[in-house]
Amino acid sequence: MTTATGEKLLLELLDGFLGSKLLMTAYKLDLFTAAREPIARDALRAALDLPERSFKIVVDACVALGLLHEDERGVATPAALAPFLVRAPGKPFSTTTYLLEYYDEVYRALADMDALVRSDGAASPFKLRDYFKDDVDAIDPQVAAEYSRYMDATxxxxxxxxxxxxxxxxxxxxxxxxxxxxxxxxxxxxxxxxxxxxxxxxxxxxxxxxxxxxxxxxxxxxxxxxxxxxxxxxxxxxxxxxxxxxxxxxxxxxxxxxxxxxxxxxxxxxxxxxxxxxxxxxxxLPEALPMYLRGVYFLAKxxxxxxxxxxxxxxxxxxxxxxxxxxxxxxxxxxxxxxxxxxxxxxx
Ligand SMILES: C[S@@+](CC[C@H](N)C(=O)[O-])C[C@H]1O[C@@H](n2cnc3c(N)ncnc32)[C@H](O)[C@@H]1O
Known part of the structure; x- marks a missing residue:
């Protein structure tokens, strides 16, 4: 994921938290759909109805991260990312897109992660996979329908x-x-x-x-x-x-x-x-990093x-x-x- 070492590694990891949060927030604000075609910053800000300072912070960071491309025509969602980030009716299911919203919920559940680690997950407020019940009749049909939608789609x-x-x-x-x-x-x-x-x-x-x-x-x-x-x-x-x-x-x-x-x-x-x-x-093995990080989510699950x-x-x-x-x-x-x-x- 990164080749940095020493202090630079630590700073990159800390920035990773802000980058993930930025990605999920920009998706939630539907910035990527609004920028599916190149659009001037002023027009984009008007379309999203955002304050000047926070809009600039978000857009600058998205451009710097490569989540938006910027040239003389304005900013635009890069073609390689558009299938995941631009909303459109009837779009085929994508796990990556699903995770943008799912991990937003996981983020909240990880807010007190030291409590999750100390309690081996018992302190988790996460409810989207609430099928860990002694009585299987107690599983909420709505929760079951929601996770089954993901299972079926994948x-x-x-x-x-x-x-x-x-x-x-x-x-x-x-x-x-x-x-x-x-x-x-x-x-x-x-x-x-x-x-x-x-x-x-x-x-x-x-x-x-x-x-x-x-x-x-x-x-x-x-x-x-x-x-x-x-x-x-x-x-x-x-x-x-x-x-x-x-x-x-x-x-x-x-x-x-x-x-x-x-x-x-x-x-x-x-x-x-x-x-x-x-x-x-x-x-x-470093190659298996995504699986070890998925383990962090399991603490909430x-x-x-x-x-x-x-x-x-x-x-x-x-x-x-x-x-x-x-x-x-x-x-x-x-x-x-x-x-x-x-x-x-x-x-x-
Ligand atoms: C991660 S999902 C996997 C589902 C499916 N095998 C797939 O790959 O799409 C786990 C499944 O285990 C089911 N499950 C949880 N507790 C169970 C239990 N006590 N008895 C039977 N199934 C259970 C859940 O309802 C859910 O459908």
Whole structure:
């Protein structure tokens, strides 16, 4: 991220805080849409109706950071950034754009970060992923709808990469745990002739999933929805491949270890568990910085979310009874933000 060292490194990191806040604020003020075409500063200020001093502070800093381009025609949102920063009706979903608003909320939750660190996340006021409940019926349907919107919008490209990495044709029945609205399960089933699928998630997400499935008659009888709790609901027998995508990371070793044991019990001999998510390198590498920083967000998200390395997963899988484990490295990342995805294959 930076090549600076010593005092310069510290100052760059401190400036990073101001730069991120500036980006999110300029986006919120819709400055980038107003500057989608070159526009004179005076006209831009009038369009945004901002005081002279604060407008100049924001625009100067945006130009200096490369968030705006300035020439004799005025200031403009650079073409390379416009797809993420300029609002337009019907624009395709972009994770980066989503994060501009999401991280604004995270920022607020991190305001007292030393309290988050001391309490291991317990002091967090963050509510946008409030599914860490002992009683899954207590999950607010509105919160579930909001996070499911993000999951649904980002799953298709993950599925593409999963299908390019792992052959599901060798299986008959797939069970996707923490499968949200079933989009992952439905996409794998749709791409794999003869495969039957089921997904299990909390009732609020499964209710959305059932409605979505009704709109896909071609999957009638091929995808089943199970409302429940991955820690308590009996896992149905007869599934020869069980998947967990972007979900194992949400839970501490005790809870995810227990899920791995339940999966091992439910699988037939030779059956497989696939753990699909971003994974850390075995030792700290600067290239993995975005994942370590994402960990800072996890302090706000919950008291248990953490990325693991393949070896850390393997230890839990072996303790759960899986003798054979293998890490598959996909041919590409599903999208820029989602680097270092791995598929761990554990065979019973
Ligand atoms: C990060 S999302 C991943 C969803 C999906 N696998 C994907 O990749 O899009 C985590 C999912 O776990 C579900 N979840 C949380 N607690 C659960 C529980 N106790 N039992 C079942 N699902 C749960 C959430 O509702 C959410 O859909």
């Amino acid at each position: 799953i298709a490209r993950i599925v593409e990469v999963v299908l390019a990495t792992y052959p599901f044709g060798q299986h008959r029945r797939l069970l996707d745990l923490c499968g949200n609205t079933g989009s992952f399960c439905a996409a794998i089933v749709a791409a794999t002739p003869g495969l039957h699928g089921a997904f299990l998630d909390v009732p609020a997400c499964v209710a959305i999933g059932r409605r979505q499935l009704e709109a896909r008659p071609e999957l009638q009888g091929r995808v089943e929805a199970i409302a429940g709790d991955v820690f308590r609901t009996p896992l149905p027998p007869g599934y020869d491949v069980i998947t967990m995508c972007r979900s194992a990371m949400d839970w501490g070793d005790d809870k995810i270890g227990a899920v791995y044991r339940r999966v091992h019990e439910a699988l037939p001999p030779g059956g497989r568990l696939l753990v699909i998510e971003r994974m850390l390198p075995e030792r700290v 919950s008291e248990s979310t953490r990325y693991r390395s393949p070896r850390e997963h393997f230890a839990l899988l072996q303790a759960a009874g899986f003798a054979a484990t293998e890490a598959l490295e996909p041919p590409r990342a599903p999208y820029e933000f989602f680097q270092s995805m791995r598929i761990l294959v554990a065979t019973k």
